[in-house]
Amino acid sequence: MPRxxxxxxxxxxxxxxxxxxxxxxxxxxxxxxxGCPVNVATLTLSPHTGAHADAxxxxxDAGAAIGSxxxxxxxxxxxxxxxxxxxxxxxxxxxxxxxxxxxxxVLVRTYARQPTGWDxxxxxxxxxxxxxxxxxxxxxxxxxxxxxxxxxxKALPSHQVARRRGLRVLENLLLDDVPAGDYELIALxxxxxxxxxxxxxxxxxxxxxxx
Numbered sequence: 001m002p003r004x005x006x007x008x009x010x011x012x013x014x015x016x017x018x019x020x021x022x023x024x025x026x027x028x029x030x031x032x033x034x035g036c037p038v039n040v041a042t043l044t045l046s047p048h049t050g051a052h053a054d055a056x057x058x059x060x061d062a063g064a065a066i067g068s069x070x071x072x073x074x075x076x077x078x079x080x081x082x083x084x085x086x087x088x089x090x091x092x093x094x095x096x097x098x099x100x101x102x103x104x105x106v107l108v109r110t111y112a113r114q115p116t117g118w119d120x121x122x123x124x125x126x127x128x129x130x131x132x133x134x135x136x137x138x139x140x141x142x143x144x145x146x147x148x149x150x151x152x153x154k155a156l157p158s159h160q161v162a163r164r165r166g167l168r169v170l171e172n173l174l175l176d177d178v179p180a181g182d183y184e185l186i187a188l189x190x191x192x193x194x195x196x197x198x199x200x201x202x203x204x205x206x207x208x209x210x211x
Contacts, residue, residue: 002205002206002207002208003205003206004203004204004205004206005177005178005183005203005204005205006174006201006202006203007051007107007173007174007175007178007187007202007203007204008050008051008173008174008200008201008202008203009050009051009114009172009174010050011024011045011049011050011199012024013025013026014116015049015050016115016116016117016118016119016146017046017048017049017118018046018048018118018146018147018151019118021046021048021049022044022045022046023045023046024043024044024045024049025043025044025045026041026042026043026044027041027042028040028041028042029041029042045199046197047066047192047195047196047197047198047199048146048171048172048197049199050172050199051170051171051172051173051174051187051199051200051201051202052170052171052172052189052197052198052199052200053066053069053074053168053169053170053187053189053197053198053200054066054159054162054168054169054170054171054196054197055068055069055189055195055196055197055198056069056163057195057196058159058196058197059156059159059160059162059163060163063163065192065193065194065195065196066189066190066192066195066196066197066198067189067190067191067192067193067194067195067198068193069168069189071188071189073104073105073139073140073168074140074168074170074185074186074187074188074189074200075184075185075186075187075188076103076104076105076184076185077103077104077105077182077183077184077185077207078103078104078105078106078107078140078142078182078183078184078185078204079098079099079102079103079105079106079107079181079182079183080107080108080109080175080178080179080180080181080182080183080204081094081095081098081106081107081108081109081180082108082109082180083095083108083109083110083123084109084110084111084112085110085112086110086123087123088121088123088124088150089123089124089125089126089129089150090108090110090123090124090125090126090129090143091126091128091129092126092128092129092132095108095129095132095133096132098180099133099136102133102136102137102138103182104137104138104139104140105138105139105140105141105142105185106133106138106140106141106142107141107142107143107144107170107173107175107185108125108141108142108143108144109144109175109176109178109180110122110123110143110144110145111123111144111145111175111176112176113176114144114174114175114176118146119145119146119151120151120152121151122145122146122147122150122151123143123145124143124145124147124148124149124150124153124158125141125143125148125149125158126158127157127158127160127161130148130158130161130162130165130167131161131165133167134161134165134166134167138167139166139167139168140167140168140169140170140185141162141167141168141169141170142169142170142171142173142187142202143170143171143173144172144173144174144175144176145171145172146171146172147171148162148169148171170187170200170202173202178204182207183204183205183206183207184204184205184206184207185202185203185204186202186203186204186205187200187201187202187203188200188201
């Protein structure tokens with residue numbers, strides 16, 4: 001049976017969120033007891049909590065909400081590239097040696113171990129690197145930090161590249177134990193028809209070995 005890597009960080013009350021975002025909270029609207037056969041939770045969270053998919057609406061007022069995007073980019077062949085300790089930006093020079101025969105999805109690991117708290121110095125993508133990935137036919141990019149742009153960026157140049165080039169974006173993936181190489185990605189967003197993002201349960205599946 002092909003091996004699965006769960007690349008979704010745990011979601012709980014201590015999960016880090018972008019400063020100003022709603023923290024995860026859970027309350028019980030029903031508990032098992034006399035007259036009640038079930039437990040039912042009520043959740044409050046930012047859609048950018050944990051591993052998540054950004055919708056075009058996140059960085060474009062005229063962009064599609066996450067419930068309207070095509071699901072095809074979120075399933076299929078992908079390549080995990082290690083750029084651990086890359087500095088503030090993942091540059092094209094750090095990706096280029098690993099792109100021969102690249103599939104349409106590229107995930108980049110920047111942490112040796114993903115921090116459990118908010119990281120204001122998170123690594124992001126250089127916008128020129130995303131432009132060149134799009135030139136190669138890449139349709140989805142992902143990273144193990146909370147954003148493809150620096151945490152203090154207001155212009156969001158890499159998100160704007162994603163907007164212009166039609167790239168789909170996954171952020172906050174947990175890639176600590178994933179070797180570099182090729183996999184099948186499965187990371188479907190929820191059908192939230194007015195939301196700018198959605199949490200995903202992202203997994204990588206081992207590819208079949210050649211006979």
